[in-house]
Amino acid sequence: MDIKGVKLSIVKMPLKNPFTTHLGSVTEREAIIVEVEDRNGFIGYGEGVAFSSPWYTEETVQTSYHVLKNFLIPLLRKKGISHPEEASLLFSSVRRNHMAKAALETALWDLRAKIEGIPLSNLIGGTMESIPAGVVVGNNLPEALKQIEGYLEQGFKRVKVKISPEDDLHYISEIRKQFPDLPLMADANSAYSLEDVDRLKALDDFGLLMIEQPLGYDDIIDHAKLQSQIKTPICLDESIVTFEDVRKAIDLGSCKVINIKIGRVGGLGEAKRIHDYCVSKGIPVWAGGMIEFGISRAHNIALASLPGFTIPGDISGSDRYWEKDIIQPEITVYDGMIKMPEGPGIGFKLNTKRMKEVTVFEEIFEF
Numbered sequence: 416m417d418i419k420g421v422k423l424s425i426v427k428m429p430l431k432n433p434f435t436t437h438l439g440s441v442t443e444r445e446a447i448i449v450e451v452e453d454r455n456g457f458i459g460y461g462e463g464v465a466f467s468s469p470w471y472t473e474e475t476v477q478t479s480y481h482v483l484k485n486f487l488i489p490l491l492r493k494k495g496i497s498h499p500e501e502a503s504l505l506f507s508s509v510r511r512n513h514m515a516k517a518a519l520e521t522a523l524w525d526l527r528a529k530i531e532g533i534p535l536s537n538l539i540g541g542t543m544e545s546i547p548a549g550v551v552v553g554n555n556l557p558e559a560l561k562q563i564e565g566y567l568e569q570g571f572k573r574v575k576v577k578i579s580p581e582d583d584l585h586y587i588s589e590i591r592k593q594f595p596d597l598p599l600m601a602d603a604n605s606a607y608s609l610e611d612v613d614r615l616k617a618l619d620d621f622g623l624l625m626i627e628q629p630l631g632y633d634d635i636i637d638h639a640k641l642q643s644q645i646k647t648p649i650c651l652d653e654s655i656v657t658f659e660d661v662r663k664a665i666d667l668g669s670c671k672v673i674n675i676k677i678g679r680v681g682g683l684g685e686a687k688r689i690h691d692y693c694v695s696k697g698i699p700v701w702a703g704g705m706i707e708f709g710i711s712r713a714h715n716i717a718l719a720s721l722p723g724f725t726i727p728g729d730i731s732g733s734d735r736y737w738e739k740d741i742i743q744p745e746i747t748v749y750d751g752m753i754k755m756p757e758g759p760g761i762g763f764k765l766n767t768k769r770m771k772e773v774t775v776f777e778e779i780f781e782f
């Protein structure tokens with residue numbers, strides 16, 4: 416790949432409504448938009464999904480920017496690659512910093528697909544023509560009930576709620592009373608410990624599709640102990656950051672489902688490897704969201720076209736969080752489904768006018 420340069424932009428936009436978990440609220444989203452241009456004028460887009468502070472993972476926008484600028488981009492400039500599959504080896508001299516790596520690596524995948532003139536989903540082996548949309552609702556009960564009703568009317572296929580020991584049994588049972596057949600799952604973001612086994616067992620009565628990351632954000636041992644005592648399938652999110660984590664978690668019986676986030680695992684190549692392994696082990700996967708902008712959502716849409724993504728992901732339309740997204744066309748959900756874009760690469764263009772409005776910093780690195 417004959418790369419001419421890389422542009423990094425930091426964008427900042429308020430959410431339409433705050434996104435709240437027991438760990439805090441996100442009211443404004445910062446992200447890094449990566450543009451990799453080759454000498455024929457093709458441009459690949461990536462998005463760094465680290466948050467402004469390290470509440471979800473250890474990375475932040477600033478640490479990602481530092482790693483991109485001072486390590487990953489110089490490595491790419493110095494050594495080059497002929498295919499994005501080589502990026503993970505190229506970046507392996509930099510430990511972790513997965514969201515920074517994924518931001519650049521996904522841009523290289525988009526660029527590659529554009530050079531070949533095919534949709535990114537085709538390039539990675541996707542098989543679906545459209546994917547089901549799933550949504551995350553807030554944890555204020557009256558509001559959540561209203562939101563769920565609205566999303567069901569729009570045909571959404573699955574709803575996820577956030578829970579913690581302060582807000583679980585009553586919250587879930589009220590939702591179940593009103594929506595007995597709703598495909599419902601709960602994400603705990605590590606709010607529990609093994610001492611809460613009885614509380615978590617009580618959740619078995621509500622027919623949840625799964626409970627996401629109930630225990631420690633870096634644990635797979637206690638999750639295995641918990642899974643052996645509860646019927647609800649455990650899905651791991653935070654504790655899966657590598658292919659090896661997946662292999663060990665499945666081996667130990669720590670989970671029955673895996674949430675794949677491209678940023679958390681360091682790129683589309685690693686996400687695909689994890690997908691392929693899960694398929695071989697009969698473990699269903701779904702695409703996690705990061706309250707992200709359209710570029711990252713578009714990469715998720717391509718990823719979720721792989722055959723092992725049998726559970727609807729956290730993939731909703733641009734209007735879920737944004738008054739106006741940074742891509743055009745915006746991502747839309749029709750009858751609960753998102754159609755695979757047909758254009759080359761991610762199939763969405765940057766909305767340059769919107770980018771100008773929300774960019775707070777930018778820098779170009781020439782090769």
Ligand SMILES: O=C(O)CCC(=O)C1=CC=C[C@@H](O)[C@@H]1C(=O)O
Nearest residue numbers: 436471551703704705706707729
């Ligand atoms: O992107 C979305 O629509 C929702 C994403 C979402 O639920 C999450 C994003 C980031 C951190 C979280 O608390 C949560 C998750 O853990 O999956």
Ligand SMILES: [Mg+2]
Nearest residue numbers: 602627628652
């Ligand atoms: Mg989660």
